[in-house]
Amino acid sequence: MAEDQSPEEDRPDQTLGEIGLWHFAPYLMNRIMGRYNANLQGSVRAQSLTTAKMRTLAVLAVVPGLTINELSVYAVTEQSTMSRTLEAMEKSGLIRREARASDARVREIYLTDAGRAEFDAVWPTMYARYQELFTGIDDAERAAFVGTLQKMLKNVRLHDL
Template sequence: MPAIAFELDEHLFFWLTQVIGARDRQLNQALKGFGLRVPEWRALATIYARERCTMSELADLTTIDRTTLTRTVDRMEHAGWVARRPDESDMRVVRLSLSAAGARLFARVWPTVQRLNRAAVDGLSAQAVAQLRSTLSRMKSNLDDQPAASARAA
């Protein structure tokens, strides 16, 4: 059986995983002082940016599996950072919003996250960062547009 040519260092998704893993390790350390973990931060920041999102929207935006996300939001609600409210037009749908305490927590944590984000792109020009954001957005669109069956066949 012939060997398959594969260089890990040439695999784009290897590098994406490495970047996210390194950032999450640093972020976890930084968040400890605020009593947060990375999944809680992702949820907090997403609810801040997308006020009144549903659990499904939050799961899609944070890429946190639904079981973990439910436990995460439960902890956040218990801590007084998040409120769950039924949607006015469909009582089966639950909307999430930050409480005043959650908004204050976001405001305290955000400068730390910004510092880590700046460190991650240190040495890159603003144009390079904008191009990277555009490229990643395009890749996400490509993956969203591709049916799951054809992705499995590839």
């Protein structure tokens, strides 16, 4: 099947060749995010931020007080990578860890003022790359697309149980 053709029917036994890469959503999502991350990394190279650090700053700017496990999920990063990233960020004064009030064994992670300033410095670049993703896409299409992604995320989470 040609790249620009869509499958004529949705059968459970379709092959990837029949679907085609240009109609296989996981391929498209990975390809888009791979390019987005590469473009973003190139744009923030001067700030010496890795993708993991950038994601950590962004997530903690919106959802403070996460555990390392929660942060790994939100930042889409392996826990071992997140652990190393947090150690480096803590040494740099970008984050702090605090014992959870209800359970002192659990450590919650927060941005420091320096971490917030670092996020505030990188956000304009992150937002500009985000806006580029939606060039030529109107508000209604964007809202429908984001709604579909949210449904897909819920579907994926169902399999995590």
